[in-house]
Amino acid sequence: MDYRISDKMINIKPSAIREIFKSLTDPTVIAFAAGNPSPDAFPVEKMSELSEIIYEKMPVLALQYGITEGYAPLIEKIKTRLKNRFNIDSKSDSALIMSGGQQGIDLTCKVMCNPGDVVICERPSFIGALNSFKANGANIVQIDMESDGICIEKLEKALIEHKNAKIIYLIPTFHNPLGTTMSLEKRKAVLVLAKKYGVIILEDNPYGELRFRGEEIPTIKSFDKDDIVVYCSTFSKIIAPAIRVGFIVAPQEIANKIVVAKQVNDVHTNMYFQIMCDLFIEKFNIGEHIEKIRVLYKNKCLLMLDEMRKKFDKVNIKYTSPDGGLFLWCTLPDNIDLTRFVKLSLDKKVAVVPGGTFLADEREISHSFRVNYSFPTDEQIITGVNILAQVAEEYM
Amino acid sequence: MDYRISDKMINIKPSAIREIFKSLTDPTVIAFAAGNPSPDAFPVEKMSELSEIIYEKMPVLALQYGITEGYAPLIEKIKTRLKNRFNIDSKSDSALIMSGGQQGIDLTCKVMCNPGDVVICERPSFIGALNSFKANGANIVQIDMESDGICIEKLEKALIEHKNAKIIYLIPTFHNPLGTTMSLEKRKAVLVLAKKYGVIILEDNPYGELRFRGEEIPTIKSFDKDDIVVYCSTFSKIIAPAIRVGFIVAPQEIANKIVVAKQVNDVHTNMYFQIMCDLFIEKFNIGEHIEKIRVLYKNKCLLMLDEMRKKFDKVNIKYTSPDGGLFLWCTLPDNIDLTRFVKLSLDKKVAVVPGGTFLADEREISHSFRVNYSFPTDEQIITGVNILAQVAEEYM
Numbered sequence A, B: 001m002d003y004r005i006s007d008k009m010i011n012i013k014p015s016a017i018r019e020i021f022k023s024l025t026d027p028t029v030i031a032f033a034a035g036n037p038s039p040d041a042f043p044v045e046k047m048s049e050l051s052e053i054i055y056e057k058m059p060v061l062a063l064q065y066g067i068t069e070g071y072a073p074l075i076e077k078i079k080t081r082l083k084n085r086f087n088i089d090s091k092s093d094s095a096l097i098m099s100g101g102q103q104g105i106d107l108t109c110k111v112m113c114n115p116g117d118v119v120i121c122e123r124p125s126f127i128g129a130l131n132s133f134k135a136n137g138a139n140i141v142q143i144d145m146e147s148d149g150i151c152i153e154k155l156e157k158a159l160i161e162h163k164n165a166k167i168i169y170l171i172p173t174f175h176n177p178l179g180t181t182m183s184l185e186k187r188k189a190v191l192v193l194a195k196k197y198g199v200i201i202l203e204d205n206p207y208g209e210l211r212f213r214g215e216e217i218p219t220i221k222s223f224d225k226d227d228i229v230v231y232c233s234t235f236s237k238i239i240a241p242a243i244r245v246g247f248i249v250a251p252q253e254i255a256n257k258i259v260v261a262k263q264v265n266d267v268h269t270n271m272y273f274q275i276m277c278d279l280f281i282e283k284f285n286i287g288e289h290i291e292k293i294r295v296l297y298k299n300k301c302l303l304m305l306d307e308m309r310k311k312f313d314k315v316n317i318k319y320t321s322p323d324g325g326l327f328l329w330c331t332l333p334d335n336i337d338l339t340r341f342v343k344l345s346l347d348k349k350v351a352v353v354p355g356g357t358f359l360a361d362e363r364e365i366s367h368s369f370r371v372n373y374s375f376p377t378d379e380q381i382i383t384g385v386n387i388l389a390q391v392a393e394e395y396m
Helices: A020-025 A046-057 A059-063 A072-086 A101-110 A129-137 A152-161 A184-198 A251-264 A272-285 A286-310 A337-345 A378-394 B020-021 B045-056 B059-065 B072-086 B102-112 B125-135 B150-159 B185-195 B251-266 B269-284 B286-311 B340-347 B376-394
Strands: A092-096 A118-123 A137-146 A165-170 A200-204 A229-234 A244-250 A325-329 A369-371 B093-098 B120-125 B139-145 B166-168 B200-204 B229-234 B246-251 B327-329 B368-372
Touching: A020 A337, A046 A059, A046 A072, A046 A272, A046 B045, A046 B059, A059 A272, A059 B045, A072 A092, A072 A244, A072 A272, A072 B185, A092 A101, A092 A251, A092 B376, A101 A129, A101 A165, A101 A200, A101 A229, A101 A244, A101 A251, A101 B251, A118 A129, A118 B229, A129 A137, A129 B251, A137 B139, A152 A184, A165 A184, A184 A200, A244 A251, A251 B102, A251 B125, A286 A325, A286 A378, A337 A369, A337 A378, A337 B072, A378 B120, B020 B340, B045 B059, B045 B269, B059 B093, B059 B269, B072 B093, B072 B246, B072 B269, B093 B102, B093 B251, B102 B125, B102 B166, B102 B200, B102 B229, B102 B246, B120 B125, B120 B150, B125 B139, B150 B185, B185 B200, B246 B251, B269 B286, B269 B376, B286 B327, B286 B376, B340 B368, B340 B376
Parallel strands: A118 A137, A118 A165, A165 A200, A200 A229, B120 B139, B120 B166, B166 B200, B200 B229
Antiparallel strands: A092 A244, A229 A244, A325 A369, B093 B246, B229 B246, B327 B368
16 A cells, blocks of 8 residues: 655655664663663652552552643742742643653644744753654754853854744753753843744753753743743653653643643553652652762763863764753864764774754764763763773774 | 644644643543553552562662663563464564553654654544654554444555555554554455555454453464564553563564664663563563453443443434443434533543544544443543533433
8 A cells, every 4th residue: 555644755765873772772882872861860659658648548549631731749849849840830831741852842833833944942952852853844944052051143144044943952951962061141042032933942951950050040931921832841850750740830721732742642551650740749859859860970971071071072073061860062183984883882892972953954974972971870871981992993 | 933743743732632642640530531441450569569579679670771673572572462362473574662651653764764754543433543643744544444343345445546555554452543443354454455565554453361251363464474464562551551662573674773763752662661570571470461451441331331221222323332342332313513512521520532533634533432441440431421421411
C-alpha cells in the first residue's frame, strides 16, 4: 500500500545520531551524549513511601480518569512555588499539568502555528523542540548566540522579516546544549521585542532549579506584565524524568486551547505521579532534596571543568563554563573534522552529541559538540575527558 | 495581546456538554454520562504489590528516561496476547506503547492528515476521536450506521467522493456510543474498500476484552494481509485508565512516523506503569482478572437492560442491547425534545450524554443519548433508569 503520509511528517527523518543514542544502552560506553539526570538524584525511598500512601489512602483517585487540566492540589503547589522561588505571579495566567515539558512545547506550537508559520529559536537549540516545531509544520529560524544569550539585533531583523513568526522559543537558563545563561538585560530586551511584534515567547526552563553557583537571574515570565510568555518546566530534573510530569503557565486564552489540544492528545497526565509530586512537596522538603541534586551536579561539573582545563586547553578544545543545568558545549579547533572526531571517540567508547544535531538543518557544518556531566560517574568523567583529548591530540 | 491561534485550533470550542461532565464530580448525581470503568474493577492490591517490587528491584529503570517505542518486554507480551487472544499476527507491523489509546488515535491522524484531508467515521462516533481529528485540521465525514455496523454503500460513496480521505476510523466492537458490534461480513467489506481506495483503517478496540455474552467476532486487523489497518487499544479498561498506557500495532512505515511524532510529543510513556503492566501479565493471570471485570459489567448491563424493559418500553424509549463494553444507546420518541429531556434529567440528578455530542457538528438534532453502566452502582442503575422514565412520562 502506498501510505500517503502528511506533508509535515513525510520529510522528518530519524536523527542522524540515532546510532550514538543507541550506544547509550551499552554500559561500556561513557555516556556524555545523554541528557539524563543522575540516577543518584532519584528519591527512590521517598517515592516508595509515598506510593504506599497512594495505594492505601487514595487508590481510586490515582487510577480513575482525571481532568485534563491536572490535579488541582498539585497545580496550587506549583503556583505557590513559582511565586516564591521564581517570582512568577500567575494571576492572569492558567497553570496546566503536562506529560513532561516536551508536551508543553509540542502543544504550544500546535495551538499557535499553521503549516509554514515561523518559530524563532536560538542557534543551537534543543533538538526535541526543533523536531516538535517541524512535526507541527512550522519553519524554524535560528538566531546566532552571543556569550550572554541570543543576538538581539538579529532577533529583531528576523521578526521584521518573518511576519508569520508566532513563537520565540528560548532556553534562557543553563541553555541546552550551550550550558550558558541569558543576561537580565537581554531577557528584558527579548520581551520588549516580542510585545512590539506581537509574537509570544515560549520560555523553556527545565533546569532553572539546578543553579549551583552565581546569582539567580529572574525568568522572563517574572516580568511579563502583558501575558506574552508561555512558561514551561518539569519535574523530570528534580524528581525523575520517567514519571512524565511537567507543567506550563500560559496566558488564559492560550491555556484554554492547550487544554483542548491535550484532551485529544492524551486525555490527562497519569494521576499517580501527579499525586506523588503533590505529596512530595507536602510531606517532604523539596528544597532540601533539590539542594542535594545541586551539590551532586556542582561536584560533577567542577570535576569535568577541572579535567578539561588540564586536558582540553593544550589541544585547543574550547568549552563553556555553566553555573547550573546538565550540559556544557565544546568547540574543536578548525582543523579537526567533527564527524570524524565523534566517530573516533565513539570507537574509544566515549559518546558525545555533534553540534549539527541542534541545528534545524543538521547537515550544516559544526565544530562543536555537547557534553553531559550529570549522568556519568566521576571516574567516567575523568576517563572520558582524557579520551576526548587523546582523540584531538592525534590531529596536532 | 492579540494571540494568533492556529487555524486548526481557533474554532475548536469546549464541548457544549462540559457542564454535564462537570456534574460528574457531584457525588449526588447518578453518573450515566461517564465513560469510566468501575472502581471495583481496579486491581489495587496487586498493583500495590507490584509497586513494591518496582521500587525495590528496578527503580532506575522505572524512573530514568526510556525509549520512545516503549518497554520491550511489555511490547513482546502485548504481541503474544494479541496473537493468542485476537489472532493478530504483527509480523510485518510494529507495536508501540502509547500514553493511552487516545494518543494512538491522535498521532495516527497527525502522521496521515494534512489540513483539509478527510477522516471517515461512523455516525455517531467517539467524541475524543472526532475532536482529535478536528484539532489536526482534518475534515470529518460521518457515515450512517445500521444495526450490524457502518453502511457499506454509503462508505463507498464517501470514498469515491473524497479523494483526500486518509483514514477510516472505526470502533467495530462494542461501539462507543452505540454499544453495538459490527458483523464479520461488514468487517471484511470495509477492509476490501479500504484497500480498493488506498485508505488506511484505524481500528479502535478499547473494549474488545470486555465481551460478556455472544460469540467473538475477529478484529479487522486479524485478517489484514495488506498492512492497511492501524490497530489501537489500551490497558485503561482492563487495569485502570489513569495509568495512561495504551498501544498500537501499525504497518512499519506508519509506525516509524508515529515514533517520531511521539518522541516530540511526550518522549515516552511513563515507565513505571509500563513495567507494572508487564509484571501484571507475568506474575498474575490477567485473563482471570479480566473475567472478573466481565462478570461485573455483565451483571450491571443486564440489570440496566432489565430495568429499561420494565420502565422504558412503556414510554417508548428504545435502547440497544450490548454484548460487552461500557455503553448503551437510547432513543427518545420524536415528540420529546432531547435537550430539554437531558436538562430535566440532570435537574433530577441523572446525567446522560446527548447524542449530538457524538456528531462532527454537535448542533445537529438528535433524539438519542448515551448511557454508561460500568460506573454507577446497582442501586444507581435502578434509580437512574426510573428517573429517566419519569422524565419521559411527563411528555405522554
